[in-house]
Amino acid sequence: MLYFVLILAGFAGTRILTPYFKDMICESGMVRKNYKEDPIPVSMGMSFLPLMLVNCAIILYFEKYEFVGTYMFAVMAMSFAGIIDDTMGNRSSSGFKGHFKALFKGKLTTGAFKALFGGLVALFASIPISTGVLDMIINTLLIALFTNFFNLMDLRPGRAIKVYFTSCAAVFPFIPNDIRLLAVGSISSVMGYFPEDIKARAMMGDAGSNVLGVSIGMLVALGLGGGAKMGALIFLVLVHLIAEKYSITKMIEGNRLLDYVDKIGR
Template structure:
């Protein structure tokens, strides 16, 4: 019953507050040109947070499990650095490789700061949920790479959210504990409420949103999957990141009929 309650509250609550946040961002001139060249509100991913906190309070009342604090810490921390990158981000450097090259040359980009900060956040969470050094290493990488994965997808309307929804559903049906299913729905319902705005290019969730989506997936996977499963997922994430450092993800999707159909669906 609780999972339906938080899903309903998250969806309807987020749907209700989206217009207010859009107006706030436009009035504050927090806008950016999308891939079509249209000026739209950016960093609207912050709209995921209010109902997430409300629903987390409800869940904490019924479940005295401190894992929710770790979950919230990761999400709020990455939303914070995401907002910074959205507002003052360096757009002349791209990719993890590019940001770390700049860092080694003595220039800190917002992307480099985000990578370092996100890595430290992932490390803290991993230390909190892991039982061994090898677990800490694997979970840190999982959380960090999941966070960046959704960021990589967030280049066209709806693409990142489609990826998030697919992975979330796989996780939802893979975890056995009811509590973990509730944790997934805390954010999932908020994202569904916002989905149309992103799909129709009426707003950009920015790093403030993609960071939140990515780290939420990473935390759930790191804390609930068997060792061998996590290793396999980590290898897949590393392969994806290596490929996207060398080739354009957008071009890969556009050149594949199935991926391109899914990518264009609903736009």
């Protein structure tokens, strides 16, 4: 019954609120050209937050799980960092190397702020859910790198959310029931927004991709064992190393299967 309530609240609530967020963002002038040069509202990922907060409140009321507050703090803090980058960022520097190279020269980019702030959020969220120093380090890296991983994925309509759904499906069978409730509470809200993203009617921006990343990072940190965590961490490190040298989009477009899946629904 609780699963049904979370799904209904997250999906229906986000579908209802999305047009209001679009109007608010457009009226504020937060419109940016997408990869097709069409002007659309950006930072729409903030529309995930109200119903994710509602669903976490429902879980906390009925189950009293201590980690729910930590989870929601991490989600909201990472979304805040994404909103800063969406609203104030410029694209003169890109990638970890570019942002930190600028920082060493005395220039703080929004990308560097997002990386540093995101790392601190990941550390803060990891402390109460870790069993020791090594586990805390691994959890911190997982949360931080998953967050940036979804930034890398969010370059075409629907891509990051497809990867998010796939990631949730991959971890869902292996995490405890209490952690599954968190996943359902988040997935339902993202599903409510998904039609806007896949049809390129709105851009969730880092405000949204950060939410997807930190959500998966927290699920993995909370629900999986040490071996699975290390496997995920190795995967993330490899992806980030590749992304510093090559275009993820070009790699996807160069693979028939990945390109086909990437374009479904557009």
